[in-house]
Amino acid sequence: MKSNPLTAILLAVLALSAIISLVLCWAYIHNATQLRGYQSQIAAVRNNQAATGALLREAIAYSKTNSDMRPVLSSFGIQMPDSTQASNHPRAASK
Numbered sequence: 149m150k151s152n153p154l155t156a157i158l159l160a161v162l163a164l165s166a167i168i169s170l171v172l173c174w175a176y177i178h179n180a181t182q183l184r185g186y187q188s189q190i191a192a193v194r195n196n197q198a199a200t201g202a203l204l205r206e207a208i209a210y211s212k213t214n215s216d217m218r219p220v221l222s223s224f225g226i227q228m229p230d231s232t233q234a235s236n237h238p239r240a241a242s243k
Contacts, residue, residue, distance in 0.1 A: 207221060207226075208221070208226070211228060
């Protein structure tokens with residue numbers, strides 16, 4: 149029986165295609181695993197941001213009734229507008 153070179157070429161292409169498919173499958177699984185990890189980290193950061201924002205809003209509201217809170221807020225770089233300055237400088241009327 150004669151060996152056909154076309155059969156050898158097709159077999160080589162099939163083997164190469166199988167190897168490339170395995171590499172791409174591994175890359176997809178690896179990237180999907182990383183994506184799940186990143187998504188959980190993003191969710192944790194968003195939860196921390198929401199909790200920090202709620203705490204900040206509550207601290208600002210508390211500082212309106214208790215002026216002793218203002219130095220604590222200013223030590224963190226949070227500037228509170230004075231209510232007297234806001235009332236003395238009304239906004240310009242819009243046209």
